[in-house]
Amino acid sequence: MARSDEAEVFFYAVYTAVQQIPRGKVTSYGHIARLIGTPQRPRQVGICLKHLPQDAGAPFNHDNVPWQRVINAKGMISPRSQPSGARGQAAALQEEGVIVTTGALGELMVDFSEYGWFPNELPSDLEDEQETS
DNA sequence: ATTGTGACGCGTT
DNA sequence: TAACGCGCCACAA
Numbered sequence: 048m049a050r051s052d053e054a055e056v057f058f059y060a061v062y063t064a065v066q067q068i069p070r071g072k073v074t075s076y077g078h079i080a081r082l083i084g085t086p087q088r089p090r091q092v093g094i095c096l097k098h099l100p101q102d103a104g105a106p107f108n109h110d111n112v113p114w115q116r117v118i119n120a121k122g123m124i125s126p127r128s129q130p131s132g133a134r135g136q137a138a139a140l141q142e143e144g145v146i147v148t149t150g151a152l153g154e155l156m157v158d159f160s161e162y163g164w165f166p167n168e169l170p171s172d173l174e175d176e177q178e179t180s
Numbered sequence: 181a182t183t184g185t186g187a188c189g190c191g192t193t
Numbered sequence: 194t195a196a197c198g199c200g201c202c203a204c205a206a
Contacts, residue, residue: 054203076188086189088201093187098204117187125187136187 057085061095062107064169068116071144072164073157075120082169092117093125115139116164124155 050058060083068074077089085091096114103110115136118124124133124140124147137147137155148156 050203057203077190080188085201089188090186090201091188091203094203095187097187114187119187120189128187133187 057083057088057091058095058098058107060084061092062099062112065096065112065114065117067169068113068164070113071162073116073118073140073145073159073162074164076117077120078165079117082166089120096128118157122156122159123150124157126154 061079064079064082075089076092077086079092080086080089096112096117099112099114100108102108118136124136126133129135133155140157141147145157145162148158150156
């Protein structure tokens with residue numbers, strides 16, 4: 048692996064946590080950071096998703112990690128998420144029943160009070176899952 | 181090796 | 194209320 052071992056652990060934690068987000072729900076980068084015990088690094092969560100492989104053969108990839116369900120704390124889909132803007136992510140969310148509204152500036156928003164998923168901790172322990180790799 | 185750049189969030193202005 | 198500053202740290206140049 049190219050990344051350091053610590054980074055590897057962090058990536059694993061992020062991807063696994065994101066997989067816990069139920070279909071049709073959304074959460075924030077910051078909340079994912081809190082769930083995995085690193086509340087000071089919402090930004091690194093974004094980096095993990097940014098580098099999420101598209102290759103279906105990878106252990107974590109665009110198919111098995113619902114990256115589209117992670118948005119920022121203001122409830123808006125990050126414009127930087129994709130080259131074409133946030134449209135693709137919005138489409139992916141709408142496909143699973145999430146209503147995405149468009150602001151005056153063309154910003155794509157999701158109502159947290161309706162679709163927010165903010166548990167205090169992860170439903171399953173993620174610490175000791177993958178022992179063999 | 182160094183420097184700059186972020187799929188962010190929160191406290192201060 | 195909005196804008197700015199800073200922490201965080203993996204990655205690309």
